[in-house]
Amino acid sequence: MVGDPRVWQSSRGGLFIDNAVVSFQRYLCPSDKVVGDAPSSHGALPIAPEGDHYVLPLPHQEAFWVGILLPEDWDHRMLHFAAKHADGRVLVSEPFARPGMFVVTGIKRPDGQFEVFCPESVSELFLTSASGIARVVVCDPQTFVVRTGQAPPEAFDPNATFGGWMLP
DSSP, rough: OOOOOOTTTTTTTEEETEEEEEEEEEEETTTEEEESOOOOOBBOOOEEEEEETTEOOOOTEEEEEEEEEEEEOOSSOOEEEEEEETTTEEOOOOOOOOOOEEOOOOOETSSSSSEEETTEEEEOOOOOOOOOOOEEEEEEOOOOOHHHOOOOOOOOOTTTOOOOOOOO
């Protein structure tokens, strides 16, 4: 089921399935929209349910990377992550099966760099486990407010680099 509330739960910090956490870590989008590694996080973007899917607000000048934390007792077999490019291509990362912290930096390029997840590059994300699928639609903050009734992300603060326990 897509966005099954019995399987996937959301909060302003990300998506949860049992004790696993999937978060969307924001940063200022580089002008060339390319990075070599995941930049320092400036906090998690909020996410909220809407019908059978979730909505992720992404301000125009920002990008995000995906943090995945699978606990020691992870028993949902594989967790697959896929991103739908704004041009319609579906790009799939490696599946995650073992406990640990993982980062999906962006869309892998032939030169080893990553095209960032930004409004011009990604329209939807999919998280699939043995228990269910979560579909995440990326939108602008104003659309997020209208569709969910929740507050938009706080204004970007370049001095608010996050170094919490859940992040590498």
